[in-house]
Amino acid sequence: MNVLVAGATGALGHPLVAEFVRRGHRVRALVRERARGADLTRLGVELVVADLTGSRAELRAACAGVEVVACVAGQTTTLARVSERAPFRAVDRDGVVRLLDAAVAAGAHRFLAVSVFNAARLRGLEYVDAHEEAVDALRVAPIEATVMRANGFTSSYRELVDLARAGRTIPLIGNGRCRSNPIHPIDLAVACADAVAAGTPIVDAGGPEVLTRREELELVFAAADRAARLPRVPGILLPTAARVLRPFDARRAAMLAFTSAINQIDMVAPSVGQRRLFDDLQAHAVRTVVSAT
Secondary structure, eight states: OEEEEETTTSTTHHHHHHHHHHTTOEEEEEESSGGGGHHHHTTTOEEEEOOTTSOHHHHHHHHTTOSEEEEOOOOOOOSSOOSOOOOHIIIIIHHHHHHHHHHHHTTOSEEEEEEETTHHHHTTSHHHHHHHHHHHHHHHSSSEEEEEEEOOBGGGGHHHHHHHHTTOOOOEETTSOOEEOOBOHHHHHHHHHHHHHHTOSEEEEBOSOOEEHHHHHHHHHHHTTSOOOOOEEOTTHHHHHHHHHTTTOHHHHHHHHHHHHHTTSOBOOOBOOSOOHHHHHHHHHHHHHHHHO
16 A cells, blocks of 8 residues: 655654554655655655645645555644744644645545544634644545544653753643543554554544543653652633733644643543553653763
């Protein structure tokens, strides 16, 4: 099977490319910069350079001859200040829909899109709406669809380990008792490939371990080998902060509002895989130490 993976250098994209290759598929990796795809070429995949927000002709050429288009591209979800400040809808909705149109025009058979677990409950948040509006477009498109609604990635906690190692405090939003089961990107990649192979239309996926938000952050500090410093922040303050930030950095404002919301409800998805949060964080801490020496 010929597969195109968009967002191939991302946290989910790279393991998804590797998983499709492992299964014997011919994989084309869509990247924005060829240099960033150097690691992928060692897997024997074809690189194609295009931007979801760029040329429609380039996207149609990227989709030519493929049977499955797996779109796992999106705006960065870090809360750190970065140069990319476009709102989430610019990529996570409009960019995905542009790739969907290209896939349909090229005659692809199936399109995989990734959205957010518990999306129905979280509508009204820009980050969630951007993904679900793309899903709405996929539902009516003349192509078979697979929608993966994933819980938070274990990899998204790695930047918190770096903050903890630097002696920073990490705010505990709300009472810290709400539960979640973040999923490792490798386990999610396997779930995505399984869903494509089975033709499953919708999958909800989380990791194997259910933790409270306080327990998650305690694991962050444990991986950093630091005493936990978790000042509590009332959840009601963060949406206000997001509104103040929005005129200056729409992406971070939307992410702040989303982070506030998911920390104040249970986010426990059906269990997939076996990789646990602490193992990911500890491995990240080790890699960081090695790279610094």
